[in-house]
Amino acid sequence: MLLQSIRFKIVLWHMFILSLALFVFGMVLYHNLSLKISNDTDDILRSRAKGIEQSINTYWEAERMNIADGDSKVHFTKEDNINFIKIAKRWVGEKINDPDLINIIVRIFDAHGSPIASSRNIPMEHLNSHIFYDVKKGADHFENAYIYVNEKSSLFRIFTTPVMEYKRLSYVVQVASPLVQLHTVLRNLRFSLLFLLPLTAVLTGLSGIFLVQLTLRPVNQMIETIHQITAENLKLRLTMPGTKDEIESLAKTFNEMITRLDESFTSQRQFMEDISHELKTPLSVLKGELEVTLKRIRSPQEYESALHSNLEEVNRLAGIVENLLTLARFDAKTTTLQAAPLDLNLLIKDVVEAIQVLAIQKEVTIQFNRAHTLDIIADKNQIKRLILNILDNAIKYTPSGGKISIDLSQQKDSANIDIVDTGIGMPESELPYIFDRFYRVDKSRSSIGFGLGLSISQSIAMAHGGKISARANLPKGTVFTISLPIKSKTTNGS
Amino acid sequence: MRILVIEDEVKIAQFIKRGLKEEGYAVDVVNDGEEGHFLLSSNEYDAIILDLMLPKVDGLTLCRTLRTEGNQTPIIMLTAKDAVKDKVKGLDSGADDYLPKPFAFEELLARVRVLLRKKDGRVQTQLKVDDLSLDLLTHKVIRADREIDLTVKEYALLEYLMRNAGNIVTRTMISEHVWDINFDTFTNVIDVYINYLRNKIDSGFDNKMIHTVRGKGYLLKK
Known part of the structure; x- marks a missing residue:
């Protein structure tokens, strides 16, 4: 759990990336610094050597005048000149404490590589042959080598440069700077990089754990709350962390989801309650009537009437179950529509004829205003059922002497059927809900219930890509408008 | 013993009336809460069988109204709702008993007898x-x-x-x-x-x- 937690993963990645970045940074820094330091050292050595050469040459010019006794024509070369050797030795002896030459060893060699003078207590050794080889050709030479100073060997950066006179090697200047300091700097840097960088990474990681924990604390609280949320406990909501970040937005989104779930569960529960109520009424009648009838011996007429009544209830139950199944099939989209060309004029005429019996019983007149030929592609039985349901509903809620009119018309590429009744009407506020399953306009009245008829009608209309709506027919009554596409896009199969 | 049945489902009201009559009770039936209230204010009954979902005035409201008015007639509530909270609501509104539908008729009879017995303050049968x-x-x-x-x-x-x-x-x-x-x-x-x-x-x-x-x-x- 801990190893898989976001906290751990974030910190681990964080540390890995940081270490990598620091490693590359350290390598580049170390490399550049060591390069820069050695370049600087080389530049200093070069300029010191140049300075020494000029200084010796000036010294020599002045001394040469003295030796020549003012005769400028006396010509000396420095090469193999005993005077020059003396001058050079003197120069070295005098300049040894020059501030510029502190920490720098100066050695002068003659044109054959033999030592003339050196600024420190260094064994007088012949110039190394491989250096002399370069110098002889007039080239400068750099190298790192150990030198015994005061009988102690240490590493030096050594620069050797030839001094030419009349295109001949006249003498050699060698300057050397100890590499101890340089190496100390680099060693310190190396130490910093190798020790401080991992330490930094670890410290960052630790503080990362703390920060991530701080950031994720609301998430843990959310998890606690979410654990308590079940189907029975959908009223619970996450407390907003108030951080105005992604976590708050997550909590908000989650709460919205719970609200939607709650609504859907509530309506589902309501639907179940409605179904059970709808089924319980006929069951109560059946059970009660049977029990009362069986309490004693009855006459055949009494048995017959009880059985008739029972049959009615059984039919009622069967009807409810059938309707529920129909709706379930529409919901699951397993109803296959037998789409075929359908003459709406003819169909409505048939439906009106079929339902006329009910209308006459209630003394309600039905008037059908037919349209010009209006054929649509639809499932005949389903459309018939749809219109029958709406008409049945209209008759049920229209008092005796009332009138129902059916208007068929074409509007662009859809067929509109308006069913207008002069019935008891419905409050405007209730109209959007009447297609809900088992919706009752008056909650306490069991008589005004639409049952499932309107829901089924709506499912049929929607399966054909059409729709059905209801509005008030002022001053009294309701208008149902069924709108069906002429070329039905059958969403439910074929 | 005279009993008032307030039930809007006609067939349920009918068999209750028939069954009770055969047991020797005098039974009146009304189909909505308003009419029930009217009968109760003009007649004396020994018990009331009251449905919850009624037109005009629902059972709970009627029950509360009766109790506020001081009518102490025993009431059995009949309803298709059988959730605990519905039972509690019904009993708290002043009903003496609560019988969820569908019920066994014998049980209804027994419960009516219990209520009449309690009314008399006796427990013998x-x-x-x-x-x-x-x-x-x-x-x-x-x-x-x-x-x-x-x-x-x-x-x-x-x-x-x-x-x-x-x-x-x-x-x-x-x-x-x-x-x-x-x-x-x-x-x-x-x-x-x-x-x-x-x-x-x-x-x-x-x-x-x-x-x-x-x-x-x-x-x-x-």
Whole structure:
């Protein structure tokens, strides 16, 4: 759990990336610094050597005048000149404490590589042959080598440069700077990089754990709350962390989801309650009537009437179950529509004829205003059922002497059927809900219930890509408008 | 014993009425809460069987109204809702009992008997006056070890007289508790039934139990 937690993963990645970045940074820094330091050292050595050469040459010019006794024509070369050797030795002896030459060893060699003078207590050794080889050709030479100073060997950066006179090697200047300091700097840097960088990474990681924990604390609280949320406990909501970040937005989104779930569960529960109520009424009648009838011996007429009544209830139950199944099939989209060309004029005429019996019983007149030929592609039985349901509903809620009119018309590429009744009407506020399953306009009245008829009608209309709506027919009554596409896009199969 | 059934599902109301009548109860049926309230304010009932979902005034509201008005008639609530919270709501509104649909008719009868018993403040299932006894469960009437065969109406009348043994019951009281709303006050049906009862209970015994109190009513005593 801990190893898989976001906290751990974030910190681990964080540390890995940081270490990598620091490693590359350290390598580049170390490399550049060591390069820069050695370049600087080389530049200093070069300029010191140049300075020494000029200084010796000036010294020599002045001394040469003295030796020549003012005769400028006396010509000396420095090469193999005993005077020059003396001058050079003197120069070295005098300049040894020059501030510029502190920490720098100066050695002068003659044109054959033999030592003339050196600024420190260094064994007088012949110039190394491989250096002399370069110098002889007039080239400068750099190298790192150990030198015994005061009988102690240490590493030096050594620069050797030839001094030419009349295109001949006249003498050699060698300057050397100890590499101890340089190496100390680099060693310190190396130490910093190798020790401080991992330490930094670890410290960052630790503080990362703390920060991530701080950031994720609301998430843990959310998890606690979410654990308590079940189907029975959908009223619970996450407390907003108030951080105005992604976590708050997550909590908000989650709460919205719970609200939607709650609504859907509530309506589902309501639907179940409605179904059970709808089924319980006929069951109560059946059970009660049977029990009362069986309490004693009855006459055949009494048995017959009880059985008739029972049959009615059984039919009622069967009807409810059938309707529920129909709706379930529409919901699951397993109803296959037998789409075929359908003459709406003819169909409505048939439906009106079929339902006329009910209308006459209630003394309600039905008037059908037919349209010009209006054929649509639809499932005949389903459309018939749809219109029958709406008409049945209209008759049920229209008092005796009332009138129902059916208007068929074409509007662009859809067929509109308006069913207008002069019935008891419905409050405007209730109209959007009447297609809900088992919706009752008056909650306490069991008589005004639409049952499932309107829901089924709506499912049929929607399966054909059409729709059905209801509005008030002022001053009294309701208008149902069924709108069906002429070329039905059958969403439910074929 | 007269019972008011307030139930809008006609068939349920019908079988309850029929079953109760066959048990000797006088039964009135109304189909909505408003009418129920009207009948209850003008008549006296021994028990009310009340449906919850009713047109005009629903069962819960009616129950609360009755209790606020001081009407103490025992009420059994009938409803398709059987969730605990619905039961609690029903009982808290002042109902004495709660029976979810579909119910067994025998259970309804038993619960009605319980309510009537409680109303009397008695717990026995037998009424006894001297050597005359009436079994409320089996409807058996026995006097001096001899079983007496009574019709439903005669039984109901005797039960009412025995429940009020020692007290004068007027014709109005009898009509209100033994007959239903359709009773015609101008007939002498009560006197006729009293005569039937006298023939069955008192004939052959020296000790006459049913007495006529002139100008007032009847009296059943030792």
